[in-house]
Amino acid sequence: SQQGEEDPQALSIQEGENATMNCSYKTSINNLQWYRQNSGRGLVHLILIRSNEREKHSGRLRVTLDTSKKSSSLLITASRAADTASYFCATDSSNSGYALNFGKGTSLLVTP
Amino acid sequence: KAGVTQTPRYLIKTRGQQVTLSCSPISGHRSVSWYQQTPGQGLQFLFEYFSETQRNKGNFPGRFSGRQFSNSRSEMNVSTLELGDSALYLCASSLQGTGNTIYFGEGSWLTVV
Numbered sequence: 001s002q003q004g005e006e007d008p009q010a011l012s013i014q015e016g017e018n019a020t021m022n023c024s025y026k027t028s029i030n031n032l033q034w035y036r037q038n039s040g041r042g043l044v045h046l047i048l049i050r051s052n053e054r055e056k057h058s059g060r061l062r063v064t065l066d067t068s069k070k071s072s073s074l075l076i077t078a079s080r081a082a083d084t085a086s087y088f089c090a091t092d093s094s095n096s097g098y099a100l101n102f103g104k105g106t107s108l109l110v111t112p
Numbered sequence: 113k114a115g116v117t118q119t120p121r122y123l124i125k126t127r128g129q130q131v132t133l134s135c136s137p138i139s140g141h142r143s144v145s146w147y148q149q150t151p152g153q154g155l156q157f158l159f160e161y162f163s164e165t166q167r168n169k170g171n172f173p174g175r176f177s178g179r180q181f182s183n184s185r186s187e188m189n190v191s192t193l194e195l196g197d198s199a200l201y202l203c204a205s206s207l208q209g210t211g212n213t214i215y216f217g218e219g220s221w222l223t224v225v
Contacts, residue, residue: 042218043202098167099145099210
């Protein structure tokens with residue numbers, strides 16, 4: 001079952017702009033991970049944020065987590081054409097039994 | 113360090129046949145999980161193995177099975193293939209499961225005709 005829901009479903013921006021994607025989930029989580037997927041390829045891990053953390057950074061990526069609102073956001077700063085991909089959030093919880101629950105993803109298009 | 117390796121990358125099977133997909137996790141990782149990705153259903157959890165034991169199984173019929181070997185390598189098998197089994201099958205590995213960073217392979221594209 002899908003736990004996370006990304007918003008927006010699709011996002012189109014120009015190079016150099018920032019891209020923000022949101023993820024909402026329904027039940028309490030232990031961890032939330034963000035992944036990138038280029039068309040037809042596997043998932044590339046971006047960031048893991050734990051339920052007791054509020055913000056993490058990795059290069060041009062910034063992830064926030066608000067457990068009170070059951071939501072997370074992924075910010076990509078100074079986007080590049082190479083950032084064009086689908087982005088997924090995945091959660092795990094005490095009830096998920098070692099399974100990641102994925103949202104349907106946000107499709108990001110960065111045009112030169 | 114080599115990543116998660118899945119074989120084969122692409123395969124075409126006929127309805128009713130069976131298929132076996134293979135996954136080699138990152139060295140030192142003992143947890144291996146499998147996911148099915150389709151346009152309609154998205155990414156869905158199939159099962160997870162740790163030290164040769166299945167710890168959890170998703171909501172898939174019994175035609176989907178898997179196993180893990182003592183070297184942590186894993187295989188999944190789908191018997192009596194149906195057209196709806198056409199999907200990208202992704203293997204993922206981590207040190208001990210959720211709670212650790214989970215790394216995915218490139219996937220195996222299965223087309224059932």
